[in-house]
Amino acid sequence: MTETGTVVERHDIVVIGGGPAGLAAALGARRAGIDDVLLIERDRVLGGILNQCIHDGFGLFLYKETISGPEYAERLAEDAAREGVIFHTGAMVLDLSPDRVLRVNAADGYRLVRAGAVILAMGCRERTRDMIGIPGTRPAGIFTAGSAQNMVNLHNLKIGREAVILGSGDVGLIMARRLTFEGIKVRGVFEILPWPSGLERNVRQCLQDFGIPLELSSTVVDIRGRDRVSSVIVARVDGSSRPIPGSEREIACDTLLFSVGLIPENELSKRAGVVLSPLTGGAVVDETLMTGVPGVFSCGNVLHIHDVADWASFEGFEAGRRAAEFVRGRRSGAETVEVRVGENIRYVLPQIVRRGASGVTLNFRVRRPMRSVAVEVREAASDRILTRVKLYRLIPSEMRQIRIPTSVEDALEIVAHE
């Protein structure tokens, strides 16, 4: 795959994306002794979404203190620079082939990059109004929570006067507080599920502190306004998330924010032939974070949506270390077994494990809030329990981990029951 006249570079490991997962992946690869690690970031600055997350609460596990997103980004980027990671910022990967050739567009021209291993760390994007099918007019004043965060925090824009937020994801909750700080009245946060989608501390510190109502089992059923949003119609929903006729109510506002979920951004992964999971929206990986395409690894929000930046970073470090193993040809065992999602489990990651692997840690989320829960990993065929933990409480917004101490020989299933 060569194109006449095109520059071809070669690097041992190429990381796509310079957010926390990508920076950590590059560091992980360097620390595993790989000299030639290139990180490609399409923005002019490193750090990804952390740059607009100016709130405090990051880094408790990685840096043992709580700092803001921009500080976290700068520290991680400084570590990566000091430890010899090569950066191409303002460069966009246009294509990735199954044999690990990247087509890159940058200010200084188009080039092909051949990689010994590739680490996918492109992050995620927000679900939009169109994706959840809210009817109504199409006036100005409708934003995703993250784009509002970008405008307010990085561009000093005043996005409105009175806002309604649909969805209780963490970005929406954080923005409810941020808008309040900017003098914008937040009329309420509406969540279609019977429980909040974001972390409890955010419900408390971003909504309750400021008397912002959180209405569960509710949604926006209509948007009104011609040039600018003038009001929204909200309604309560039944157990099947259908609006209950007669429960509608009009709320005057000029701004509507959507915080209705994040989707791993896997356009490039698909180009490379990476198989995606319908449960996570990210790649199917084994316990080394390698996708179905040999030498292509995945970590951070492009793999599955994380609720804490530190988890994305730790996953990045691991992906870097594992990619280094691959580059050095120190990878053994190709035969894999499945890890199946059982009762009350929304997803589990990794989805496959190499036969014989031991000390494997599974990440999982539950489907609904649960109390006094036993989580078990068992062999699917024999029902033999490999590990079992008792947890006091589990909520879908918190990802949890369970470690399998023994080696894995057959297909597994993970279940949670009260």
Add this chain to the structure above:
Amino acid sequence: MNERLTCVLCPIGCLIETVRRGDDLEVRGNECPKGVDFAVQEILHPKRNLSASVPLKGTASRMVSVRLSQSVPRDLIFPILDAIAVLRPEAPVRRGQILIADVLGSGADVVATRTIKP
């Protein structure tokens, strides 16, 4: 006034119910005595950090993000935000640079959370 909160001191995460009568707080649902301390702190003397973003001096939208060096009583959030709102830091700015020392006598400094090169 009744308030419910989840204790965050350990993984059990007790659902605590509180009833406030003036400076007295009735606490229920805690499985250990620490839950009482947690509820008293959180309901009667809550502390918070805060963050904001202000434009660099002489610019409309080159932003410097800021936060407090430590948490402050929640009642100080809006007075401190008012003090931050008029800040116009001059480049260069160093991450961790104190922009307002001991803001409103709270003991907390307003610090920059981003580096702005000259």
